[in-house]
Every structure is written in structure tokens, then in C-alpha cells.
Amino acid sequence: MSDLVISKKNEVYLQVECEPHIQYELRDAFCFEVPGAKFHPSYRKKFWDGQIHLFSPQTKQLYVGLLDRLIAFCEQYDYQYEFRDNKFYGLPYEENENISPEGVADWVKNISSYKPRDYQLHGIYTALKSNRKLIVSPTASGKSLMIYALVRYYMEQENILIVVPTTSLVEQMYKDFEDYGMNSEECCHKIYGGKDLNTDKPITITTWQSVYKLPKTYFERYGCVIGDEAHNFKSKSLVSIMTKLCDAKYRFGFTGTLDGSQTHKWVLEGLFGPSYNTIRTKxxxxxxxxxxxxxxxxxxxxxxxxxxxxxxxxxxxxxxxxxxxxxxxxxxxxxxxxxxxxxxxxxxxxxxxxxxxxxxxxxxxxxxxxxxxxxxxxxxxxxxxxxxxxxxxxxxxxxxxxxxxxxxxxxxxxxxxxxxxxxxxxxxxxxxxxxxxxxxxxxxxxxxxxxxxxxxxxxxxxxxxxxxxxxxxxxxxxxxxxxxx
Missing domain, CATH: 3.40.50.300 (P-loop containing nucleotide triphosphate hydrolases)
Known part of the structure; x- marks a missing residue:
């Protein structure tokens, strides 16, 4: 008999059924102190212990992107586990079998007016292969080309939501896509500063400030989400966007750097998937x-x-x-x-x-x-x-x-x-x-x-x-x- 039964509630959360003592072990295993918590008013007033718990014994839920770390936990403590579902998108248990490094290289060269670099091709391949990924690639490494390639791949089958932190980045992403070879006017809808939220175009590029208060129903049409400058996604507003995207099977975060804290990294991996480092600035x-x-x-x-x-x-x-x-x-x-x-x-x-x-x-x-x-x-x-x-x-x-x-x-x-x-x-x-x-x-x-x-x-x-x-x-x-x- 298995100690843990793992199923997928939706594209955001895993449901983990296990004995109460294992639940509390999971709670402790996925618990981190927040850097600088001692300066927070809630901590000073003793309303909060300064920790974040990514697994809750009450809900028995854990971010889907942390499945590989959940398996590592089971193996470390010799717990037996089984999957109630057959499909675990974006993790080693179901990879995109139609993707190969050679095929990705040929395809990207055909769709882009810019010659891709080897590390960019491998980042694109890694993302497409696993359907979820947090891509860590330094500034000036060409993240926008990798995003463009993913958008071109998924736009024929899914509506795509691209979330960026600033209005300038909305315009820049739109222009970058055009430079790479896309008809941005035909394919992309921009949202910021009160612009129309609704569109029938396959690609929406928006600031997070423009959409985070919208109801869950707004996000139902999107099957793919891409977060640029994903290090911003640790805030409650950005997490709320990702959790409202319950049916978005394809999730990709891009960032030049993480803040160095384990909490930050695991939250982002939970929302997008395991991290992958393309290259260092040096x-x-x-x-x-x-x-x-x-x-x-x-x-x-x-x-x-x-x-x-x-x-x-x-x-x-x-x-x-x-x-x-x-x-x-x-x-x-x-x-x-x-x-x-x-x-x-x-x-x-x-x-x-x-x-x-x-x-x-x-x-x-x-x-x-x-x-x-x-x-x-x-x-x-x-x-x-x-x-x-x-x-x-x-x-x-x-x-x-x-x-x-x-x-x-x-x-x-x-x-x-x-x-x-x-x-x-x-x-x-x-x-x-x-x-x-x-x-x-x-x-x-x-x-x-x-x-x-x-x-x-x-x-x-x-x-x-x-x-x-x-x-x-x-x-x-x-x-x-x-x-x-």
C-alpha cells in the first residue's frame, strides 16, 4: 500500500492524500523563512511566524511545479507513492515526444530573422520538451527570442497570455516579435493603461497590473502563459494571476536572475516548473x-x-x-x-x-x-x-x-x-x-x-x-x- 497518493487537482495544484503525520512532515519540508521577515509589522506583532508553507495539511495541496521535489522527499524518507492520474503535464512523467534538439534548431532558424545561439536553442528545446519551465537567462542573453519561439509553437493551438511588469515591456515585446518575423498587428493584442481587455487575437501581452483583479472567468480562454521578468511573480497579485489560470497547461517563466532565497525559487518553480539555467553573464x-x-x-x-x-x-x-x-x-x-x-x-x-x-x-x-x-x-x-x-x-x-x-x-x-x-x-x-x-x-x-x-x-x-x-x-x-x- 502506498504512503502517498498524488493526483492533479488542476494545472496549478497537486492533491496529496497521506496520513496526518506525513502531512505535517510535508508542511515542514516545504517551509521557509522569509528574508527580512523580522522587519514585517505582522511578525513584530506576533501575528505571523515569518515563514511560508508551500504545503497545507488543511487543503493537502502543493504547486504542480514542485512534483519533482515531492518525489525527492518521498525517496529521501523511503515513502511509497502512486499517481491517481495518468497525465502529469510538464514534468518528467510526460514529455513531448515530438521534440528533438535538431528539429528545434531547424524550426527556429526558419521562423526567425535572427540567427539563434546554441544556448537559446537548448533553452527553447528544454521548455518545449517538458511543457513547463522556469528559464533563468541573464540580461542581454536574448530571452525575447526564446519567448518568441515558444509563442510561435503554441499559437496555432492555444491562446497565449504574456505577462510583463511594465508598459514599456509590453511595447518592447510587441516590437521584438515584429523584428523576429511576426505580424504583430495581426497576432498580438496589447493591454495597459485602460486599453480594451477583450480580443480575438491569439496572443495577449499585458502588464500584470492590468489584469490581476479580473475574475477567474477572464483567464479561461488561455491555454499557455508566459511570464517575462518572472522574479516579480512572488508578489500576491502575480501569484493570483497564475492560480486563476487553472487550465493553462503550458507555463513558462523567464528571468535574468533570482533573489538567491530558496523561498523565492521554490514559489516560482511551483508556478512555472523546474528551473533551467541557460548561461552565465561571464x-x-x-x-x-x-x-x-x-x-x-x-x-x-x-x-x-x-x-x-x-x-x-x-x-x-x-x-x-x-x-x-x-x-x-x-x-x-x-x-x-x-x-x-x-x-x-x-x-x-x-x-x-x-x-x-x-x-x-x-x-x-x-x-x-x-x-x-x-x-x-x-x-x-x-x-x-x-x-x-x-x-x-x-x-x-x-x-x-x-x-x-x-x-x-x-x-x-x-x-x-x-x-x-x-x-x-x-x-x-x-x-x-x-x-x-x-x-x-x-x-x-x-x-x-x-x-x-x-x-x-x-x-x-x-x-x-x-x-x-x-x-x-x-x-x-x-x-x-x-x-x-
């Missing part, structure tokens, strides 16, 4: 697919002082006149197109824009881009920068750290501190794309040291986290101390 550089990257960490030395709160330190830094002038002068002195990334629009971004704009002549293009700038204007900035060779863009992380494709970008300046692995790697990706006469890129990482005694300041600790990422990715970097006292 390998892309060595192969000449992206620009070589050099990083200069500019460590600004301040007067010694201690901040009781993180917000106090941030307010000190973004209002620091000499620091802001240093960033402005750096941007003006650099050769090539330069992107400055910041977090606070009114208190910092606007100030940097005014400093730089007042110091440059009228012939030099200086742009200020943030969430309040509409998508058409952002696209104009991108298009102009592709033609320029000395433009400066002062942009918020939220708008320009993810997905914006500017090949003719030479320098990136981190004007605001961040310890987010995803944000930092996505931001670096903005400068890696190769353009005409561009083979090298520079990142200027602005950091601050106000250490007093043995206690490091908050943002200096953030730098330490960024340095760890640079080491993990094997990036070249130098640390340069600059006296700002």
Missing part, C-alpha cells in the same frame, strides 16, 4: 555576445557619524550637496551615453537632473525619466539615445532597471544604494548589450562610508552585499576611496 562576455564590463566602486568617505534609522541615512545622502555634485560632474565627464539610476524621484532624481542640466550645453541631450513619464515618451528617450553618443539619462530604478533595451549605452551610475540582488543585476544588464562600435561597458557604483567606531553604516553594508554578487558573477571591479570630508 560566459556571454567571453563569447563576445555582450560587452565586457568593468566596475569601479567609488567609495565616498564622509565624516564619521552614526544613524539610528536607515531612513535617516538615506535622507542625509540624497541631500548631500557635495555627493550630488560629484555624481553630476562624473556623468558630465564620462564619454558615451550614460544612465544614472536613483530611487527617490522628488528628493533625489529631480535634484540630480537640475544639477546636470544646468551644467551642460543645449546641444547635449539630458533626459529625466520616472514613473510619471508616459510610455510613449520613454520609448522616444530610448530611440533618441540609440542615435546619440553623449546623452545622459537620469532614471528611476523602477522604470529603467528592468527590461529597457538600449544597445548604445556605455555607462551606468548607481546613484542610490541597494542590496537587492535582482535589482543590481538587472540594472547592470542595461549596459551590457553590444551596439555599433561598443565592446566595453562601465558601471560606477557610488557607495558611502560614514563608519563610526566599529559600527558600519547601513548603506556600507549594502555595498558589501553588492560586492558578494560581483564576486559570484566573476565581474572585474576596483574599489577607489574618495575623500568627501
Amino acid at each position: 560566459e556571454l562576455m567571453e563569447a563576445g555576445h555582450v560587452a565586457k564590463l568593468d566596475i569601479k566602486v567609488l567609495l565616498l568617505k564622509h565624516d564619521e557619524q552614526r544613524f539610528e534609522r536607515y531612513e535617516d541615512e538615506i535622507q542625509y545622502l540624497i541631500g548631500h550637496e557635495r555627493r550630488n555634485n560629484f555624481i553630476g560632474n562624473l556623468a558630465i565627464d564620462l564619454k558615451g551615453n550614460t544612465l544614472i539610476l536613483f530611487t527617490r524621484v522628488e528628493n533625489h532624481g529631480k535634484l540630480l537632473y537640475e544639477i546636470i542640466n544646468n551644467k551642460t550645453d543645449d546641444e547635449r541631450q539630458v533626459f529625466f525619466v520616472h514613473g510619471g513619464v508616459d510610455v510613449e515618451e520613454r520609448e522616444q528617450v530610448r530611440a533618441i539615445t540609440e542615435r546619440e553618443n553623449n546623452a545622459i539619462i537620469i532614471a528611476s530604478y523602477g522604470v529603467f532597471s528592468t527590461g529597457i533595451n538600449i544597445k548604445n549605452l556605455h555607462n551606468v551610475i548607481f546613484a542610490s544604494p541597494s542590496k537587492s540582488r535582482i535589482r543590481n543585476l538587472q540594472s547592470i544588464g542595461r549596459v551590457l548589450r553590444k551596439g555599433n562600435n561598443k565592446t566595453k561597458a562601465m558601471l560606477y557604483d557610488i557607495a558611502d562610508d560614514t563608519t563610526k567606531g566599529s559600527r558600519k553604516n547601513y548603506t556600507l553594508n549594502h555595498l558589501i552585499e553588492r560586492i558578494k554578487v560581483y564576486n559570484e558573477e566573476k565581474f572585474n571591479y576596483d574599489i577607489i576611496n574618495i575623500n568627501l570630508r
